[in-house]
Amino acid sequence: MSTEILSAPETIAAGDSLTMDDLVRKLERSGYTRSTGNPAGSFAVQANSVEIVPGTSSPAGKVQVRFAQDKISSIESLTDHSALPVYRLDSELLTDLSQHEKRRLVRFNEIPQPLIHAVTSVEDKHFFEHGGFDYRRAIKAAYVDFKDGRKQQGASTLTMQLARALWLHPRKSWSRKADEILITLHLEHVLSKQQIFEDYANQIYLGRRGPYSINGFGEAARVYFGKELWQIDTAEAALLAGLVQRPSYYNPFRYPERAIGRRNLVLALMKRNGQLSESDYQDAAAAPLTLAPPMADDSENSYFLSMMNDELQNSLGESAGPSRTVVTTLDPQLQRAAEAAVRSGMDAVDRQLRSTGASGNGQADRPQVALIALDPHTGEIKALVGGRSYGDSQLNHALASRQPGSVFKPFVYAAAIETALGGGPKTFTPASLVSDQATTFSFGDETYQPKDFEGYYQGDVTLRTALAKSLNVATVSIAQQVGYARVVKIARLAGLNGAQPTPSVALGAYEATPLDIAAAYTVFANQGVWVKPATIELVRAVDGSISSQHQPSTRQAIDPRVAYITASMMQEVLRSGTGAGARSQGFWLPAAGKTGTSRDGWFAGFTSELLCVVWVGFDDNRDLKLEGARSALPIWADFMKQAAQISPYRTAHDFRIPPGVVSAEICSDTGQLAGAACPNPRNEVFIAGTEPTTLGADAGAAAKR
Numbered sequence: 001m002s003t004e005i006l007s008a009p010e011t012i013a014a015g016d017s018l019t020m021d022d023l024v025r026k027l028e029r030s031g032y033t034r035s036t037g038n039p040a041g042s043f044a045v046q047a048n049s050v051e052i053v054p055g056t057s058s059p060a061g062k063v064q065v066r067f068a069q070d071k072i073s074s075i076e077s078l079t080d081h082s083a084l085p086v087y088r089l090d091s092e093l094l095t096d097l098s099q100h101e102k103r104r105l106v107r108f109n110e111i112p113q114p115l116i117h118a119v120t121s122v123e124d125k126h127f128f129e130h131g132g133f134d135y136r137r138a139i140k141a142a143y144v145d146f147k148d149g150r151k152q153q154g155a156s157t158l159t160m161q162l163a164r165a166l167w168l169h170p171r172k173s174w175s176r177k178a179d180e181i182l183i184t185l186h187l188e189h190v191l192s193k194q195q196i197f198e199d200y201a202n203q204i205y206l207g208r209r210g211p212y213s214i215n216g217f218g219e220a221a222r223v224y225f226g227k228e229l230w231q232i233d234t235a236e237a238a239l240l241a242g243l244v245q246r247p248s249y250y251n252p253f254r255y256p257e258r259a260i261g262r263r264n265l266v267l268a269l270m271k272r273n274g275q276l277s278e279s280d281y282q283d284a285a286a287a288p289l290t291l292a293p294p295m296a297d298d299s300e301n302s303y304f305l306s307m308m309n310d311e312l313q314n315s316l317g318e319s320a321g322p323s324r325t326v327v328t329t330l331d332p333q334l335q336r337a338a339e340a341a342v343r344s345g346m347d348a349v350d351r352q353l354r355s356t357g358a359s360g361n362g363q364a365d366r367p368q369v370a371l372i373a374l375d376p377h378t379g380e381i382k383a384l385v386g387g388r389s390y391g392d393s394q395l396n397h398a399l400a401s402r403q404p405g406s407v408f409k410p411f412v413y414a415a416a417i418e419t420a421l422g423g424g425p426k427t428f429t430p431a432s433l434v435s436d437q438a439t440t441f442s443f444g445d446e447t448y449q450p451k452d453f454e455g456y457y458q459g460d461v462t463l464r465t466a467l468a469k470s471l472n473v474a475t476v477s478i479a480q481q482v483g484y485a486r487v488v489k490i491a492r493l494a495g496l497n498g499a500q501p502t503p504s505v506a507l508g509a510y511e512a513t514p515l516d517i518a519a520a521y522t523v524f525a526n527q528g529v530w531v532k533p534a535t536i537e538l539v540r541a542v543d544g545s546i547s548s549q550h551q552p553s554t555r556q557a558i559d560p561r562v563a564y565i566t567a568s569m570m571q572e573v574l575r576s577g578t579g580a581g582a583r584s585q586g587f588w589l590p591a592a593g594k595t596g597t598s599r600d601g602w603f604a605g606f607t608s609e610l611l612c613v614v615w616v617g618f619d620d621n622r623d624l625k626l627e628g629a630r631s632a633l634p635i636w637a638d639f640m641k642q643a644a645q646i647s648p649y650r651t652a653h654d655f656r657i658p659p660g661v662v663s664a665e666i667c668s669d670t671g672q673l674a675g676a677a678c679p680n681p682r683n684e685v686f687i688a689g690t691e692p693t694t695l696g697a698d699a700g701a702a703a704k705r
Contacts, residue, residue, distance in 0.1 A: 004325045005305065006091035007332045008380070008537055012065070013086040013647040016072045023050050023065060028228045029332065030090040031055075033110060041090065051078070058090050086647065092332050094301055104218035106229050108198040114234040115217060116197065117275040118241035122266045124158045125273065127197070132159045132188040133181075159184045162200045206240065207247035214247075224252060226292030234280065235287040238266040256289050263289075303386030303396045304330055308535040315536070315548055324547065325540040329380035334649075337642035338371050338383040345369075345635030346388060349616060349626065358625050367624060369616050370397035371635065372518045372533075373643070376525035376611040378552045379533045383639075395619070401498075401511040402617060405598030406470045406578075406628070408508030410524060411494065412479045413467050414558055414566045415487045420687040421559060426481060429690050430464040430569050431671035436474040441503045443484075448503040450476050453597075453627075462671050464684070467569045468577030470595060472507055479506035493557040494520035494530055508598060517604050518613040524570065524592065525606040527658060528563035529554050560658040561687045567592045567655055568685050570605075578629050579603065582637035589644050589652045593636070599623045601631030607652035610643055612636055662688045670696030 010026065012018060024045065031040035032052075041055035049066040062078040065087070075084040093104060120127045156164075163183035187196060205213060206220040214220050220240050221229040232240070242262035243250050252259035264285045271281040308328055346369055353367070366388065373383040386396035416428035436458045441448045450472040452458075458471060466474035479487050484501035491499040496517075498510045512520075515533060522531040532553035539548040570592035573579040578595040582605070593605020600617030601624055614632040617624050624631060643649040663685050667678035674681035675695045684691075 005094045005308070006325065006327045007094055007330045008328060008382070009091050010089045010331065010333060011086050011647050012072060012075070012089060014072050014074055014083075016647050016650075017070065017645045018067075018072050019070045020045065020048075020050055020067050026089060026092070026332075027052065029092040031093060032090075033230065035109065037109075038107075052087075054090065060088055060090070063087055091327055094328065094330065094332075095305065103202060103214075103216040104222060104229075105202050105216070106198070106218040108194040108201075110230055111198070111201055111217070112230055112232060112237060114270075115201075115229070115232065115237035115240065117270050117273070118234075118237045118266050119158070119197075119201075119244070121269040121273050121275065122241050123161070123244055124156075127158050128193050130157065132157060132184040157184070158200050159187050159196055162196060162203060163187060204244055205247060206243045207251055222292075224291055233284075233287075234270075234276070235263060235267070235284040238270065238284065239263040239289075242266045252289060252291055256291075260289055301330070301335065302390040302394075303398065304328070304335070304381070304384040304535065306394070306396060307381075307384065307386075307399070311535050312539070324542065327537040327539075329375075329382060329535055329537050329550070330384075331382040331646075333646050334373055334383040334643060337646070338373060338385050338639055341635050341639035341642065342369050342371055342385045342388070345614075345638060346616070348634060349631050352626060352630065353624075356625065367616055367618050367631075368393075368395075368397050369614070369635070370400070370514045371612065371614050371639065372398050372514055373610060373612040373639070374518055374522075374533055375609070376522045376531065376606055378550075379519070379522065379531035379554075380537070380550070381533050381535050382610070393619075397615065398514045401513050402600055402615065402621075403510070403598035404508040404512050404517055405596035405600070405602055406472075406508060407517055407594050407596030407602045407604045407613075408491070408496070408499075408512075409467060409470065409475050409506070410566055410570055410594055411491045411496070411499075411520070412475055412482070412487050412506050413463060413569060414524075414562055415482045415490045416463060416478050417562045417565050417687070418486070418490065418559065419482060420690045421562070427690055428463060428478070428482070429671075429684075429686050429692075430462060430565060431666050431684050431686070431692060432463050433460045433671050434463060434466055434474045434477055435459070436461050436466065436471045436477075439473050439477065441476055441480060443503050448476070450503075450507060462668065464569045464572050465668075467594075468572040468575070470573075470578045476503050476506045479503065490558060491520070493555075494523045496520050508596065514613050514615045517602075518611060521604050521606060521611055521613065523557045524563050524567045525608070525611050525655075526563075527560040527656070528556055528558040530557040561660045564655060564658050564661055565685050565687065570594055571655075574605070578627075579605065579633060581629055581633055582640070585634065585637040585641060587637045587641040587644065589640070589650075590654045591640070591652070592655070595628035595633060597627040597629075601626050601628040601633075603628050603632040603636040605636060605640070607640070607649070608655060609652045610640070610649045612639060612643075614639075657685075660688050661685055662691055664691040666692060667696040672696030 027043050032043050034042060036042045039056050041058060042053045044051040049064050051064050053062050054060045063084065064076045064078055065072060066074045075087045077084055202216040205215055207214050214223055217240055218229045221227050221232050225232060225236055239252060239259060250259050250262045267276065267281055267284050270276045312326060349367060368387050371385040372381065374381045384398060386398045387393050419427045438457060452472050461474060484505055487505060488499045488501045496512050498512055499505050500510055519533050523529065534550050537550050538546055541547045573594055574582050574591055579593050589607050591605055591607045593603060596602030599621060600615060602615050604613040614636045616631040663683050665674045665681050666672060666684045667674040668680035668682055672692045673695050678696065
């Protein structure tokens with residue numbers, strides 16, 4: 001039995017940047033067709049609108065979606081003609097998964113006639129006439145084999161092929177042949193020819209893509225051509241039919257000349273059988289081989305699906321039935337945005353490395369990547385890219401441990417802000433001054449001498465500036481004053497269990513996975529609450545009952561006031577610090593984040609609606625020699641910019657200020673209250689009771705003059 005894997009339902013809203021073609025593709029991926037009899041749902045395209053009629057199992061109503069200037073202008077309920085602000089689309093079928101197989105089920109009336117003609121021409125010319133056995137073909141095959149002295153002619157009908165594929169082992173024997181005959185007779189007795197062809201069309205093996213076998217013409221059309229089955233033309237139908245005999249040998253991605261030769265043979269048979277005119281044959285045989293680009297395949301979903309399968313087995317175990325529907329947390333639109341951002345971003349990384357001679361052109365010599373995007377309030381993973389190509393490497397880099405570098409620093413600053421709640425000899429605020437000068441730190445019998453980027457030190461700076469500029473010496477100094485153990489306690493409450501209480505912990509020297517970092521950052525985006533990442537929304541058993549439903553696993557890791565103030569300082573990273581490049585790329589939603597540079601490049605950041613972590617590095621752990629601002633940040637910014645066009649992520653708002661946080665105008669140079677003569681006044685946030693109460697020395701002196 002198979003498991004149907006679905007995406008999370010998508011929501012569209014008036015004002016979304018979405019074209020009519022985009023919406024049609026979404027509906028097609030959910031199983032909708034233009035046929036009004038389709039139980040999965042149907043749609044009708046009009047001049048400037050799309051009418052959506054949900055399937056029998058969907059709770060959504062019939063609507064009219066209107067468009068203007070490549071945006072949704074309105075959504076109208078066709079039940080009561082009311083205007084709808086949002087509309088929930090059905091889940092997309094990601095895959096129908098059974099023992100690493102993929103298929104997209106189709107009905108007989110959805111199979112284009114050219115494909116039916118192509119399959120019967122090359123595999124079973126008299127399929128719609130015989131009763132399961134083509135005696136004329138069998139006699140001819142036996143004669144040819146006898147004459148040539150070897151077994152090379154096949155005489156199996158489509159029904160016989162279906163019987164073998166569904167019930168029989170591949171080893172040839174007389175007993176298997178007898179079983180095949182009995183099953184064939186039974187199929188012909190209980191099923192119509194249309195039903196047999198439909199089952200055959202959904203079952204037939206048509207090659208491999210990455211780790212999965214491709215089963216059925218519906219899945220093959222998507223993989224090889226990036227189309228729904230009803231969209232393929234005659235030449236494409238002939239190519240698919242030609243794959244049946246030897247899918248690996250005729251694989252068009254690997255052996256395009258073989259595939260074209262086989263396709264044209266099928267076309268010639270169709271012409272001989274009177275199913276193609278001479279002109280149509282000439283046009284189809286001359287058609288170029290136009291395949292879907294490698295990234296059009298959802299092989300990058302495989303990283304997510306692999307993680308999802310692990311979660312499924314861990315949560316349900318032996319209680320899981322053999323057949324079920326799994327609704328995942330994956331947002332297909334965000335996933336496509338993630339793949340596009342990774343693809344273009346890693347091309348840019350490759351160019352930078354080639355220009356410095358740090359990387360060659362070979363696949364093995366290219367850096368790898370991971371991107372994780374999740375809902376910071378529920379932990380639902382909305383998009384995940386675990387590497388550049390699942391087909392090339394099944395290692396999910398989102399789960400690979402690496403040194404996080406400076407993306408760890410916010411936990412140092414959170415520990416510092418927490419001193420305002422008591423328990424330390426000194427209270428820190430974002431306006432507290434710390435020295436950023438070359439310093440040697442002692443720890444036990446050892447010394448530790450961190451350096452700032454390119455050896456540039458800034459003297460006395462506020463905590464806000466130290467985090468925004470990612471100053472190493474200042475950060476280690478803060479960790480020493482707060483206590484390394486206190487920093488580690490905060491980190492472990494956020495799920496970073498590898499941290500150890502040493503000076504180097506302040507600079508992210510202890511390993512964590514990108515997924516760990518994404519989960520840890522939920523405490524800053526979610527009022528101090530840590531949320532466990534999840535890939536499954538719900539699981540339904542074969543009888544429709546819910547076997548499992550996602551309930552966020554959470555714990556209060558830090559005080560909401562500490563979380564808000566730390567996030568406020570992380571906003572400065574994007575305003576004036578090492579993450580300012582995100583703004584220059586055109587991403588303008590309220591957001592906070594942190595760059596990271598170890599031997600790898602990192603960026604972790606979030607809005608009120610979406611959290612995303614990007615990692616870039618070499619598998620062999622050699623130095624990338626590109627800081628996070630030049631490697632991971634551009635990918636993050638590109639992805640978040642695309643997400644900002646999608647409902648509901650485009651509705652991100654300013655972070656909510658919890659009770660007990662106050663603001664005051666301070667002088668940036670001193671961290672004290674700003675007077676009339678302060679040259680750089682700005683507003684700062686504090687835990688109530690820790691805000692400054694006196695004017696800064698420079699401002700006071702200026703006022704006296």
